[in-house]
Amino acid sequence: MDDLRKREEEEQKIQEIKKNIRNKKHYFIEDGILFRKQQLSLPPVPYVPAGRMRADILKIYHDTLANGAQFGRDKTLRKIQERYYWPTMIAHIRNHINSCLPCAQNKYRRQKLPGKLKPIPPPEGIWKLLSMDFHGSITPTSKQGNRYIISLTDVLSKFVIKKSCLRLFSNNSSEIPYK
Structure with missing residues (x-):
């Protein structure tokens, strides 16, 4: 003391x-x-x-x-x-x-370890490998009432096609590349 x-x-x-x-x-x-x-x-x-x-x-x-x-x-x-x-x-x-x-x-780790990434092989040409993303529900809706956006991207050229839609269904998302 x-x-x-x-x-x-x-x-x-x-x-x-x-x-x-x-x-x-x-x-x-x-x-x-x-x-x-x-x-x-x-x-x-x-x-x-x-x-x-x-x-x-x-x-x-x-x-x-x-x-x-x-x-x-x-x-x-x-x-x-x-x-x-x-x-x-x-x-x-x-x-x-x-x-x-x-x-x-x-120290005990409370987080799950991250998974191993698997690289995607480069595409052979333009429009040979595409990626598709879904965005939504977006507010406010468009004038037509669309609440979702589907984007289609060419992996090689990074060219993007976007389409707005009212609902997300597998049948309308698969039609995007053909429209």
Whole structure:
């Protein structure tokens, strides 16, 4: 606690809070150490000055095996918040965990891995390979009441034919190249 008291005396922001302690309802001083009151029934916690102490706390609560090393962000945050306070605590803990190599290596991926792409061989000539896209429902509708657009693209030349239509059915989309 002597080290904490000494470091608090060196930090300007803590000195400002101590000078205006009567206007700060969440803070109080006990034995020369600045404490912050917590919500609910949690006990007050000491205000940790910037610098080495914050980094040491993060190492102790996240990196040390004795404290159940490599807990995720939420557990680490909760464990530290029960015992300490500093204004940028959440961002500081998030940055520490995001830069933690063992966490990154062992983190469970919640996303499905992307599928393997299969390249399309180049067409032999113009109008030999076509792609068709359907767009809609588009609002507002056209004067004729059309709500969809079918576009037909020649893969080689990138020439596009567009047609608006009232409804999308397989029979009217297959007729587009012939119109």
